[in-house]
Amino acid sequence: MNPEFWQKRWQEGRIGFNQSTVNPLLTEYIDHLDLAAGNRVFVPLCGKSIDMVWLATQGYDVVGVELVETAIQEFFAEQNIEPTVYQQADNPAIRYYQGQLSGQTITLWVADIFALTFEDVGSIDAVYDKAALIALPADMRVKYSEQVRKLSSDTSKADGANNEITPQLLLTLNYDQRKKNGPPFSINNEQLEQYYSAHYQIYELASVPSSIGSAPYITVTEHVWLLSSK
Ligand SMILES: C[S@@+](CC[C@H](N)C(=O)[O-])C[C@H]1O[C@@H](n2cnc3c(N)ncnc32)[C@H](O)[C@@H]1O
Structure with missing residues (x-):
């Protein structure tokens, strides 16, 4: 999936993945991340x-990364927040928007996730992956899972016991990929192991029947995973 694919989707408003209500699987399973205010x-x-927005109202600061600047501008506009825009010191092409919501800071990077570093993102306490891993084709997913680990976990402090690993709440879909081209892509248990098992303990928190697409809908199983240190 190249950047133009996503730019075009946002430009044409083909953003069926964008939900108008908070994902109930986030609100139900967030406690597994053991977050503090x-x-x-x-x-x-x-x-x-x-x-x-919901994460901020729960008392957490949010750091996001998104390729398409329009998405970030729409986010702040829809929340009636006037963000400040900052440029990355050594690469002005990369910038981030920052605003306050419910007393929390929301920092959204306009960037290809692979262009960011741990230093850019700053210290992270947990990752919430919804429609991110499953947005990417198979040949990008190992690189993506590695990049999220490197951005969220202080790998410079690695002591061989994976103590530095930051937990993730990850939502995936499993369905017959022959019925539909992704995104969203189907991910099976073997693939999940391949992407995460070297560094994370993988716990399945829930699996929920669901559907995607427009009529005739495709039956899928939505999985909620907790990825934590081994
Ligand atoms: C399926 S959407 C999910 C968006 C959001 N997580 C949600 O649930 O509404 C995937 C998003 O990832 C963005 N994206 C795709 N590749 C990216 C990359 N390499 N770096 C940053 N963002 C990317 C796309 O522009 C798109 O907005």
């Missing part, structure tokens, strides 16, 4: 997800 939650490939 003021913690920072990283939302990779964030779009303009309303889940980020």
Whole structure:
């Protein structure tokens, strides 16, 4: 999936993935992340997800990254927030929008996630991955899972016991990929192991029947995973 694919989708308003209400799986399973007030939650490939608003209202700072600048501008406009825009010191092409919501800071990077570093993003306490891993084709997912780990976990402090690993709440879909081209892509258990098992303990928190697309709908199973240190 190249950047033009996503630019075009946002431009044409083909953003069926964007939900108008907070994802109930986030509100139900967030406690597994053991967050404390003021913690920072990283939302990779964030779009303009309303889940980020909910996270702020729960007392967490939010850091997102999104390729398409319009998505970030729409996010702040829809929340009636006037953000400040900052440029990255050594690469002015990369910038972030920052605003306050419910007393929390929301920082949204306009960037390809692969262009960011741990230093850019700053210290992270948990990752919320909704429609991010499953937005990417198979050949990008190992690189993506590695990048999210590197951005969210202080790998410089690695002691071999994975103590530095930051937990993730991850939502995936599993369905017959022959019935539909992604995104969203189907991810099976073997693939999940391949992407995360080297560094994370993988716990399945829930699996919920659901559907995607427009009529005739495709039956899917939505999975909620907790990825935590081993
Ligand atoms: C399926 S959407 C999900 C958005 C959001 N997580 C949600 O649930 O509404 C995937 C988003 O990732 C963005 N994206 C795709 N590739 C990206 C990349 N390499 N770096 C940053 N954002 C990317 C797209 O522009 C799109 O908004």
